[in-house]
Amino acid sequence: MESSIFQPHSQDDPFKTPPTRESFRVDWKNLGYRYYPLYLHLKHRFGGRVQKISLDGGFTCPNVDGTVTKGGCTFCDNRAFSPSRRVKREVIQLQIQRGIERLQRRYENEMFLAYYQPATNTYGPLEKLRTLWETALEDPRVVGLVIGTRPDCIPDEVLDLIDEFAARTYVSLELGVQTIHNASLEWMNRGHLNDVSDQAMQRVQGRRFEIGLHIILGLPGESHAMMMETATQVARWNPHSVKLHNLYAVHRTKLADQLAAGEVRMLEMEEYIELVADFLEQLPPSMVIERIIGDAPPKNLIAPQWCLRKGDVQKALRETLERRQSFQGSKYSN
Numbered sequence: 305m306e307s308s309i310f311q312p313h314s315q316d317d318p319f320k321t322p323p324t325r326e327s328f329r330v331d332w333k334n335l336g337y338r339y340y341p342l343y344l345h346l347k348h349r350f351g352g353r354v355q356k357i358s359l360d361g362g363f364t365c366p367n368v369d370g371t372v373t374k375g376g377c378t379f380c381d382n383r384a385f386s387p388s389r390r391v392k393r394e395v396i397q398l399q400i401q402r403g404i405e406r407l408q409r410r411y412e413n414e415m416f417l418a419y420y421q422p423a424t425n426t427y428g429p430l431e432k433l434r435t436l437w438e439t440a441l442e443d444p445r446v447v448g449l450v451i452g453t454r455p456d457c458i459p460d461e462v463l464d465l466i467d468e469f470a471a472r473t474y475v476s477l478e479l480g481v482q483t484i485h486n487a488s489l490e491w492m493n494r495g496h497l498n499d500v501s502d503q504a505m506q507r508v509q510g511r512r513f514e515i516g517l518h519i520i521l522g523l524p525g526e527s528h529a530m531m532m533e534t535a536t537q538v539a540r541w542n543p544h545s546v547k548l549h550n551l552y553a554v555h556r557t558k559l560a561d562q563l564a565a566g567e568v569r570m571l572e573m574e575e576y577i578e579l580v581a582d583f584l585e586q587l588p589p590s591m592v593i594e595r596i597i598g599d600a601p602p603k604n605l606i607a608p609q610w611c612l613r614k615g616d617v618q619k620a621l622r623e624t625l626e627r628r629q630s631f632q633g634s635k636y637s638n
């Protein structure tokens with residue numbers, strides 16, 4: 305399916321604009337799409353395949369170093385986070401070089417996004433942020449930046465700096481919102497509540513960069529109705545994209561201990577698929593779906609093991625939406 309659409313846009317190309325409810329009912333559905341995946345958005349934006357290279361800018365997290373709390377989120381293996389230190393330009397350049405080589409062993413593309421991913425990538429002095437982002441963009445194959453952070457770690461001067469970069473290149477700012485429910489945010493030791501996420505979403509309005517949100521489904525104590533409340537709020541916030549993933553446990557985390565003690569339960573794949581379908585139906589049809597499942601390195605993952613079977617999950621989601629005769633946005637009301 306994928307290869308057939310990586311062609312130059314033709315006049316009647318249904319993918320040349322983001323989907324609407326109407327196009328999901330006809331063209332997109334006929335071509336096998338019931339939600340708007342990231343790679344189509346990037347193809348649309350850049351005219352070809354674009355992939356992300358994960359870069360470690362040497363950050364820590366205010367939820368780990370004691371500025372907000374200590375220990376970090378219960379699901380996060382943050383022992384390797386560095387205290388805020390300067391990472392040499394050459395180290396970033398080497399990470400980019402190696403990342404591109406690794407991807408080019410499997411794919412032929414020449415366009416990449418520099419994804420500052422581990423820890424909180426706006427948690428540092430402005431000059432450090434500027435240097436890291438400039439360094440990534442020095443490589444002509446890097447066509448933009450993706451910056452992962454927390455909703456409580458984007459002061460105005462950081463937003464201004466990101467905006468300055470967004471005037472000259474593609475930038476997406478990813479905010480870990482996870483859920484709108486304060487009880488869950490407290491359970492995971494997130495170190496902020498939903499009012500902070502809400503304020504962050506107000507404060508990023510009108511900027512030139514894209515906004516992506518991370519959401520977790522299957523948090524202990526969250527009913528189906530609560531997860532749909534999160535979906536409704538995400539639809540209201542209307543970010544450019546959303547990453548959905550199931551709660552999963554990796555080694556060396558508090559969640560791993562809770563799982564071993566029988567205090568938490570991970571969703572079964574079938575339950576999760578139904579939830580994702582329900583969630584997608586509530587979102588605007590044009591919102592980019594960056595991810596529909598967790599992405600833990602296999603050697604670190606404890607449970608659930610089914611989230612390594614990404615192809616099976618995608619297939620099951622497609623079949624579920626087909627069975628329901630529904631698609632992203634089919635229950636969205638603005």
Ligand code: SF4
Nearest residue numbers: 365367376377380423
């Ligand atoms: S905010 Fe992000 S980086 Fe910090 S502890 Fe939580 S998951 Fe880890």
